[in-house]
Amino acid sequence: MISETTLDPEEWDEVGFAFHQAVDQCMNNMKSVRNRPVWQPVAKESVLRQNVPVPTGERSLYELNSFFNESILPFSNGNTHPRFFGWVHGSGNIAGVMGEMLAAFMNSNAGGRDHAAVYIERQVLNWCKNIFNFPFESSGIITTGTSMGTLIALKVARNTHAGGDIQKLGLAGMPSRLVGYTSSEAHCSAAKAFELLGLGHDALRRIPVDSEYRMDIEALKHRISEDRMNGLCPIAVIASAGTVNTGAIDDLKRIADICHNQDIWMHVDGAFGGLAILAPEFHGRLTAISLADSIAFDFHKWMHVPYDAGCVLIKNEAEHRKAFSSRGVYLAGLDCGLAGGEPWFCEYGPELSRGFRALKVWFTMQAYGMDRFAELITQNCNQARYLGELVKSNSGLQLLAEVTLNIVCFRYYDRGVPEIELDQLNIRIVTELQLSGIAAPSTTTIKGHTAIRVSITNHRTMTEDLDLLVEEICRLGNQMRGK
């Protein structure tokens, strides 16, 4: 007859011990993170740099776990370290890890059907609606991140404003060309979405910014009316609630007014900055998010949920569902039983199979409470302001943009050094900081200058870490200049 095998272990207890050991090692690693370099390159001789054959035969969890501890874990990208200041990365949290582990054990597919994972996801989405003051009837979906959330929102915007049955006929069958608007400081995900949606990145008009890096509202109005005069069809404005370069927050209220008056979809890219609405200091500048048609933001940034987890909320549930609802006969819903649970989440996004990503978010929100995140966001913004003051008061440094949120852009500076050399020097300083393992800021370009960019989205950063950062930048810069 048929001989039968399974992936289940024969010795469950042994597997249990291997898990306990793995947990303890990771916990020790996390506890002692401050004593280690922020980052170190994967070792030259590491097997990770080789291409090994496709695995055959069995390997024990002990063996794999020990390889992980020696060859993988020490070579992370550093964002769990208190002096990781690069890009915008969250630092992770232990309750989120537990949620992720439990979700992996449970192995649910949250694409549809009637089971706990979809209820937890709906609960998390309802909490998010509450945070951004979106109506309860809004729809939403947990995504891998804001890029996917923005893509989903802009597909709905495109379809809603296309002026024809675009699902069926495509863009080539629409009466006019579709265009959208965002600021010159906006994140590249909006342009990527325009390309994917078939609109092309030319169709995304880059509106200039004011001195505070916010979208120039008059320029926006002008461009919209110019486009309309040329027979184009404006579909969406993508406003930034926290730009990635400097943390600038567009004037959301005025953009909402324009969109409302002109029947244009307003989408907010709140990737990291959106959640600053929790902090009293920023609440006022972000309340107008509730006037938008959609918002996308990340849980893995300022809520420190383990990667990856983001979200999109959309006010028009019907248009949202219509834009993504294509189910085959093999996916027919039934009134009751496992095939119940309508509406299915696969009708709100491009994915049919979806992990139980909601659980790590639920664990994170439940374990700490949202008041705690308000406190931490405030703390990071205070730390950014502190760093800004340090920079201003240091004659060897130059602040390149006012600190508005949690991002500080500055450079090692000496007026005697030509601009091109300053750019090179600041890149070298950042690289050296990373290679030495002392700190990990990243770089960007501000007003044509290479900037050292410090983004504090980190619940482990302490003020003394910023003191050390400034000290080291000055030391390295002086050393490189032979001072």
Place this chain on the structure above:
Amino acid sequence: MISETTLDPEEWDEVGFAFHQAVDQCMNNMKSVRNRPVWQPVAKESVLRQNVPVPTGERSLYELNSFFNESILPFSNGNTHPRFFGWVHGSGNIAGVMGEMLAAFMNSNAGGRDHAAVYIERQVLNWCKNIFNFPFESSGIITTGTSMGTLIALKVARNTHAGGDIQKLGLAGMPSRLVGYTSSEAHCSAAKAFELLGLGHDALRRIPVDSEYRMDIEALKHRISEDRMNGLCPIAVIASAGTVNTGAIDDLKRIADICHNQDIWMHVDGAFGGLAILAPEFHGRLTAISLADSIAFDFHKWMHVPYDAGCVLIKNEAEHRKAFSSRGVYLAGLDCGLAGGEPWFCEYGPELSRGFRALKVWFTMQAYGMDRFAELITQNCNQARYLGELVKSNSGLQLLAEVTLNIVCFRYYDRGVPEIELDQLNIRIVTELQLSGIAAPSTTTIKGHTAIRVSITNHRTMTEDLDLLVEEICRLGNQMRGK
């Protein structure tokens, strides 16, 4: 000064104990899964059915874990159970859970930069190239699943064949309308991708199938030449390596020949069936995957990696990268340091932030070896054949499609019962099976008839489970008919 707080626990040991407890509970749950119902609805009085306020204040991991055990874990979608036969779900595996847990502790962002997560992902991709005999120079990316993989591949196909600078100008700026082809039995993800990409689902021609549910090759040729005569531009054929309804495998070799001769992109949807290439019995029918331009498939189906994890491989690395490579100044790569590690994975897909999804795949492949998966795939196909024979030999059942892979479509049947009643009856049988917790097949439509669809993608299923399934279907059917 600034008062500073962190999400890290004060008592690390306590957290460690909470993790150990959580692991042990999940392990016991997995070990005893056979003794429980496949599925049960979330309890009527469960707090999961209520909308509770946004969390404030702290909750201990013990408290959360205990809620999880009582109110979430028992209400899964059932796919870890040996008698879960619905849709196509993997059953999970313990090594994959460990990989997912370790990835969550590490909290890497695999969107780019130079760190272990990107090396592990490259290794997994190289193994996949080897499995499908794709050249080493091919590119690829780990995705949430095949829907996303197919979307990525079709974007590259669209851009490569559009006949103009579509990234910049969009579809409206292209010289001719773009069309693609797939069979009438293909998965809905191809149509969803066409809609998202702005092509519209009319542009995806549904080619009829032959008696074995494979794409009719002559009809494909005819439709392509008809479209060309009408000035349309064929960009892609999406072939199915295992259709979701019946497990049919398109004639990949002949489709590859047509695509090669006509300069059309060939994409293979190998969501679950692609990996049957590992099984000697199916190897021959799937070797022509190596002639395709791209293949997308899932790790969370027949490799039982915890949800979600899939993959896309693309032969033309340059076109792949070009289609997704939009990085802002804040994402500039550097020669060395943390910002090294080119090319970055965010240049091969729509996401910038990406979890370390590769680790659970790496753990799964390493722990069991690919020979083990070959064995399990063969086992499931043998079990499907066994069930097919059981159905054929039972006068109260009717087989609706020949068993080719791991899917068996049949129905409770009595020639005295009108068709419309048979449809209702079979839906009731499936719902009752699910509600009773005995087994969870799903339903589909085959030749206009409602079918009970049993997909065996399950490393826990034993032959006796199929005996029980047939017995229960007959019992329920007879009971419902008052026999």
